Amino acid sequence: MKRIGIIGAMALEIELLKNNININTSKNIAGFDFFLGDIDNKDVIITRCGEGKVNAASCTQILIDRFGVDSIINTGIAGGLHESVKICDVVISSNVTHHDVRKAQMENCFPYRECFQADEKLIEFAVEACESHHSENWNYHIGRIVSGESFIQDIEIKKNLLRDYSPHCVEMEGSAIGHVAHINNIPFVVIRSISDNADDEATISYNAFETIAANKSAEIVLSMLQML
Template identity: 40%
Template sequence: MRYGIIGAMPVEIEKIKQNMTIEKETVLHEIHFYEGSYEGRQIVLVTCGVGKVNAGHTAQLLIDKFAVDKVINVGVAGGIQPDVHVGDVVIGVSSTTYDVGPSIMGRYFPFVSNYEYDPEVIEAAKAACESITDRSWKYVVRPTITGDMFITDSMLKEKLLSPFPDAACIDMEAQAMAQIARIYGVPIANIRSISDNADDEATNTYKENEAIAAEIAGTVLLETLKRLPA
């Protein structure tokens, strides 16, 4: 098995990069891909940059050029439910977009309004979280949503996100990666840690907690890999 791991920003992949054995670095279209291994698992690690276009483009390169068997998106996200707090981990079960709208997405290629994540990775991530006994955070297994905005307004958050009452967090990349993975027939998963609450205080909260949340997500990802087939 070969696992493609994507984070939007360098801080989101730093934990994995520090712990894996890097055997080769390839640069395609100014994007750096690190091929190597961790605990006997073959990995291709990459930073895509923020936003859906960057995410989709990089996911396609990862699948097309490096022939990965699964894609795992790892990083930070904004919490959008009262019971999801900064530092908590969200293991995604599915993803859709709030800025295009599920009904529109379902009417056009690839005719999918909601993208489901890989059950094997979900179960491995749950076991990984349970194995971290000294954690100060909790984990939830819920849908996530994606859009090309960093939300810093509580009223806007309520207006945009109220149609998605089951979603635990919001990000700017995951659905785009899932769409590309679906087109290519490659399983994908999403593991995020909460960096802010997508509210009026989001900018300051994010700055204070970005590195901590990224560390938590990276730790869970490494423990998850140990529980996936080599």
């Protein structure tokens, strides 16, 4: 893997990574800041796409078109959905999909897929990284990640997502990154640490754990870079 693109939605999700990259140059394209450099002798580009799927898709396409990345890792935080997923656990994407687009539309319109598969090799590296960091205080999971244009903080919506998609967690960017990576034939994986349970107390939990969870996800990505 020659050049690795790393995307976080918010500044706090890439702060630890930026602190560890030897930045050679930075560029601003279409309002997105791209930091080019190296980590552990790996050619890396780190960027913050902002919240939401449109921002994430736009930023991902720029990474591919303008910077020629060979693989993409999305890092950040998410709301836990599956009953086995706890606060500060890590979810590695097996696949990603949009929860706010009908399945029939996904299957019948380009690119004719209900979900987008994460790269098996990147998943293996993520698992190895999690194993190297693992402790009694948190666990890691491999499963579906769903994305939509809203912060989920309603127990009824959570139940519906579990019923319809059987996901491990929910956020706002991963499926768009996976979608764009797929149509460009670029390997990707989404790494998310859980900040809340996507329920009626989500906002309180999010405020308490967002930085802890963001840093945990970034630590996993840093370990992955040592292995790639």
